[in-house]
Amino acid sequence: MKRLNRWITALGLAATLGAPALAQSKPVEITLMYGLGGRLGEIIRATIDRYNKSQTEVVVRGEFADSYEGVLQKALAGIAAGQPAADLLQLEVALWPRLAAAGQLTDLATLPGFKAMYDGFWPVFRRQTDPDGDGKVYAVPWNNSNPVTYYNPQLLKKAGFEAPPKRWTEYREFARKVKEATGVPALAIPSFPWVLEGAVFSNDGEMVRGGRLALNEPAALEVINTWTQMIRDGSAVVENANTTQDFVAGKVAITFQSVASRPGIKALAGDKFKSNVRVANLPYFKKPVVPVGGATLAIPKGIPQDHVLAAWKFIQWLNTPEQQLAWIKETNYVPVTRATNDLRAFQSYLLTEQGLGQGMLQLPTARPRPADPGYVQAIQEIRKTLEDIWLNNRPVEPAINDLVNRTQALFKQP
Amino acid sequence: MAVARRFTNPRSLSIQRFGGGLGGALPYLLPALVIFVLFSYYPLLRVLYLSFTDADLLRPPQWVGLENYRKMLLSREFLGSLGVTATFALAVTALEVGLGMALAFLMQAKTRFQSLLRGAVFAPVVVSTVSAALIWQYMMNPNGGPLNAGLQTLGLPPLGWLTRPETALASVILIAFWKGVGLPAVIYLAGLQAIPKELLEAARVDGATTWQVARRITIPLLAPTTMVVLFLSLVGTFQSYGLILVLRTDGGPVGSTNLLGYHIYQNAFQYFQMGYACALSVFLFLLLAALAWIQFRLSERRVHYQ
Numbered sequence: 001m002k003r004l005n006r007w008i009t010a011l012g013l014a015a016t017l018g019a020p021a022l023a024q025s026k027p028v029e030i031t032l033m034y035g036l037g038g039r040l041g042e043i044i045r046a047t048i049d050r051y052n053k054s055q056t057e058v059v060v061r062g063e064f065a066d067s068y069e070g071v072l073q074k075a076l077a078g079i080a081a082g083q084p085a086a087d088l089l090q091l092e093v094a095l096w097p098r099l100a101a102a103g104q105l106t107d108l109a110t111l112p113g114f115k116a117m118y119d120g121f122w123p124v125f126r127r128q129t130d131p132d133g134d135g136k137v138y139a140v141p142w143n144n145s146n147p148v149t150y151y152n153p154q155l156l157k158k159a160g161f162e163a164p165p166k167r168w169t170e171y172r173e174f175a176r177k178v179k180e181a182t183g184v185p186a187l188a189i190p191s192f193p194w195v196l197e198g199a200v201f202s203n204d205g206e207m208v209r210g211g212r213l214a215l216n217e218p219a220a221l222e223v224i225n226t227w228t229q230m231i232r233d234g235s236a237v238v239e240n241a242n243t244t245q246d247f248v249a250g251k252v253a254i255t256f257q258s259v260a261s262r263p264g265i266k267a268l269a270g271d272k273f274k275s276n277v278r279v280a281n282l283p284y285f286k287k288p289v290v291p292v293g294g295a296t297l298a299i300p301k302g303i304p305q306d307h308v309l310a311a312w313k314f315i316q317w318l319n320t321p322e323q324q325l326a327w328i329k330e331t332n333y334v335p336v337t338r339a340t341n342d343l344r345a346f347q348s349y350l351l352t353e354q355g356l357g358q359g360m361l362q363l364p365t366a367r368p369r370p371a372d373p374g375y376v377q378a379i380q381e382i383r384k385t386l387e388d389i390w391l392n393n394r395p396v397e398p399a400i401n402d403l404v405n406r407t408q409a410l411f412k413q414p
Numbered sequence: 415m416a417v418a419r420r421f422t423n424p425r426s427l428s429i430q431r432f433g434g435g436l437g438g439a440l441p442y443l444l445p446a447l448v449i450f451v452l453f454s455y456y457p458l459l460r461v462l463y464l465s466f467t468d469a470d471l472l473r474p475p476q477w478v479g480l481e482n483y484r485k486m487l488l489s490r491e492f493l494g495s496l497g498v499t500a501t502f503a504l505a506v507t508a509l510e511v512g513l514g515m516a517l518a519f520l521m522q523a524k525t526r527f528q529s530l531l532r533g534a535v536f537a538p539v540v541v542s543t544v545s546a547a548l549i550w551q552y553m554m555n556p557n558g559g560p561l562n563a564g565l566q567t568l569g570l571p572p573l574g575w576l577t578r579p580e581t582a583l584a585s586v587i588l589i590a591f592w593k594g595v596g597l598p599a600v601i602y603l604a605g606l607q608a609i610p611k612e613l614l615e616a617a618r619v620d621g622a623t624t625w626q627v628a629r630r631i632t633i634p635l636l637a638p639t640t641m642v643v644l645f646l647s648l649v650g651t652f653q654s655y656g657l658i659l660v661l662r663t664d665g666g667p668v669g670s671t672n673l674l675g676y677h678i679y680q681n682a683f684q685y686f687q688m689g690y691a692c693a694l695s696v697f698l699f700l701l702l703a704a705l706a707w708i709q710f711r712l713s714e715r716r717v718h719y720q
Contacts, residue, residue: 073683076471098686102472191666240577241662242555251557377685380664387667391579406490 028310029059033075033086035068035295036143039263043330050326051317058310060088068092068295072099075300079104084300088311091139092295093128098373099298100138106299109137111312117319120337128292128368139296140315141336143327145258146290146366147195148358149280150265155182155253164254168199168226168283175235178253187254188247189227190239191386193379194369195256195282197291199223201367202284208370211411213378216397216404223285224389224396231390238390244268248276256282258293259359262332279355281362288365294333325349334359374410381407458699465692475689482693491669491677492694499674502587503651509591510647511640514598519628521599522606532603539596547660550589551576576663579670586671590657594650598643605639606632641713648709649702655679674698 034044041064048062063086065071072095078085091099099105108114118126118137125141151164159181165174175186189195197207205219214220230236237252247255248268257265259279266273282290297318299311317323324340327333329349335341341360350357369375385403388394465482467475486492521532538546553561554575562572575585609632617627655675658665665672665680674694682691 069684076683076686076688080471099472102470104472238577238667240556241551242557242559242577245555246557249558373686380680380684383664384666384669387579391577391667 027057027059028306029061030087030307030310030314031061031063032088032090032311032314033063033065033071034090035065035071035092036090037064037066039267040143040260040331043327047318047323047327051314054317058313060314068095075099075104078300082302084302087299087303087307088314089298089300090142090295091298093144093293094369094371094376094379096139096296096298097131097371098376099300101373104301105138106301106308107136107138108140108299108312108315109135111308113316117316120319120339122336122338122363122366124292124363124366124368125336128371129296131368131371139298140319142295142297142315142318143260143331143333144292144294144296144336145260145333146292146359146362147198147256147282148259148355148362149254149256149282150247150261151254151278151280152247152250152276153278154276155184155250158182163278164280164283166281166283168202168223168285171283172226172230172235175230176233179235182253184250185235185237185252187230187236187256188239188243188252189231189236189390190256191383191390192239193382193386194291194293196223196382196386197369198282198289198367199285201289201291203286208372208375208378208411212408213382213404213411215382216400219285221396221400224386224400228389228396232393238387248272250276260294260331260333262355263330279358281358288362290362290366291369292366293369321346332356332359334363372411374407377410378407381410461692461695461699464689465696467689467692469689469692470686471688472686478689482690483697485690486693486697491672494669495665495672495674495677498583498670498672499652501583502590502654502673503648505587506590506594506651507644507647509587510595510598511643513591514595514643515602515633515636515640517595517599518602518606521603535599536596538593541593543593543656544660546589546593547657547662550585550592551661554585576661576671577667579666579668582663582667582670586657586661586663589661590651590654593657594647598647601643601646602636602639605636609635638713641709645706645709648705652698652702652705 032044032048034041036044045062048060052059065074068091071089071091074085075089075091096105109118114137118140121129121141125144129139129141130137149164153162156162156164156178159174159178161174161178165171171187178184178186193207200207200215200220200223203219203223205217205223206214207220208214209217215224227236231238239255243252243255244257244261244265245268246252248265262279265277269277281288297315299308299315303311318327319337321337321339321343324335324337325343325346328335328340328346335346340346350360381403385399389396389399464475466477466479468478468481469475517535521528521535525531541549553559556562556572556574556577559575561575565572573581576582613631613635614627617631622630653675654673655678658671658673658676659679661671663671665676675698678691678694678698681687681694
């Protein structure tokens with residue numbers, strides 16, 4: 001009997017002590033599917049750990065999907081299976097519009113505290129995530145960037161230059177002199193049309209106009225002809241998978257890459273980074289314009305409401321100025337909120353190395369990339385055509401006219 | 415003998431105890447059958463169905479009849495990709511059969527380096543595709559990579575390798591061959607070891623040279639092995655896409671490495687054209703089925719079994 005009493009007392013005590021703990025709700029566990037690997041992947045995992053330690057309501061689990069295409073692939077598979085692949089998706093800026101158009105993403109504008117957060121983004125990111133201006137927002141910026149010019153000052157010095165020209169129109173003569181003086185190509189030009197978009201926009205042109213590619217218009221043709229001439233006279237080369245290594249090794253003087261490529265270039269260059277790598281603005285024709293790149297965060301439809309709210313909380317935390325600053329210091333992405341820019345710590349950080357603020361300086365001239373669903377496929381066709389012109393010496397105008405005609409059907413898709 | 419008879423006598427098998435025939439076999443077959451139907455046959459039929467729709471994985475698919483097939487046959491990208499794939503498959507297969515057999519002969523020869531050679535030939539098979547791609551990207555760097563450095567030492571002009579349309583496919587073929595030849599070589603080695611020694615000895619006693627033995631006895635007796643290698647290699651190469659993905663050629667330059675497998679992947683997961691990608695997959699399936707049928711018909715007529 002004594003023993004029984006002891007048991008009853010113990011159970012009562014346990015129940016009394018355990019009740020508050022049981023009354024507390026369990027944290028909501030959500031999954032973030034991301035597509036950045038390597039060092040950037042490590043930074044994302046560290047960010048998630050920091051968030052999980054900072055509060056007790058939400059537990060975020062990171063799932064690496066290999067690439068932005070990998071995230072899309074898994075998201076599509078989840079949609080087909082009627083079971084979203086994750087609670088939060090990192091979607092490349094050109095990829096989310098198609099998912100949104102098909103009604104597969106949550107309208108974030110309906111979530112608590114949306115307006116306060118969204119108004120804090122730079123206008124370019126608001127235009128990018130709300131291209132129709134209808135107030136419906138299916139993705140918010142996170143890791144956004146723009147392209148800059150990375151140059152090797154030692155090679156330029158040999159040709160008598162301190163820095164590369166600001167305008168594309170001055171590049172031909174400059175590139176010829178650099179090639180002559182150094183024996184290496186002055187610049188590597190990418191066939192992936194991100195830098196092309198900037199150059200065309202800067203020449204008052206458009207990539208897509210009236211439901212078709214506008215690369216056969218004079219503004220775009222001028223850009224392509226300028227680049228083609230440099231490639232054909234040997235002062236420029238077509239960018240390839242080895243370009244970054246070549247740039248770091250002094251085998252090409254200039255490469256145009258994302259501001260977020262800086263940590264990778266720095267790691268490759270090692271001790272030589274300070275002396276051999278400088279950053280300048282992206283060249284332009286008539287006026288400075290840079291296209292926005294990177295990825296956004298989106299919440300798929302079909303997940304439980306408590307997961308939607310948990311994912312939203314995580315998004316809000318990521319966009320606080322302090323977290324943005326921590327993220328930028330590691331990745332060199334641009335700040336997506338104005339409040340981050342206003343931080344004294346951010347301004348001090350920009351002064352620690354040459355060129356750190358170039359992406360930030362270019363933000364007032366930034367423009368969203370084309371958001372037409374057909375543009376994703378057109379990008380591959382643009383690449384093929386540019387490579388055909390540059391590597392097979394195909395004449396520019398017939399090749400571009402052919403490109404415009406054969407891609408027209410892509411822009412009629414639902 | 416009695417034991418052997420017992421195991422070869424169908425009446426003594428436990429199937430008979432379950433009543434014999436299909437009904438008796440079903441309990442044994444069911445687990446495997448369920449897995450096959452769910453994970454092999456259902457997806458196959460689903461792909462076939464989706465190939466007649468405008469599926470994009472975002473909306474419910476709508477029936478479009480033969481539209482995807484019409485589009486496929488009129489598509490310049492598809493026809494280009496088919497040509498690239500056929501070139502790639504035939505070249506890699508020819509190399510794997512020819513050099514795989516030659517390597518097997520070398521691996522069979524009893525030398526001090528036999529183990530080393532066998533390890534060296536098979537090692538690339540176990541190297542991950544990503545690692546292989548990184549190694550070869552470094553080797554083939556047109557701007558001072560080891561291969562171009564070697565060419566220049568020999569007084570030859572450097573090549574663009576993966577960056578030029580005229581050399582990109584040949585470069586991918588070389589990498590695929592390097593990565594894959596170990597397996598055919600080992601299969602051939604097993605085939606060589608299965609050839610009865612007395613046949614070879616008899617030929618030598620009759621005064622046949624090494625070349626004559628190889629040509630008249632060994633190679634004909636390896637015909638079943640060659641058929642297996644041919645089949646595996648052709649199927650594998652026609653389905654290739656991973657190498658292109660990790661070499662980051664994106665099917666270029668100018669579509670020169672746009673293998674059919676990669677073309678399907680792009681359409682399905684980058685262009686949101688799952689229905690069209692399914693039509694391409696059905697085409698690839700039929701193509702491989704036809705190749706398999708031709709191979710088996712040939713093997714019935716030409717392959718010499720012991």
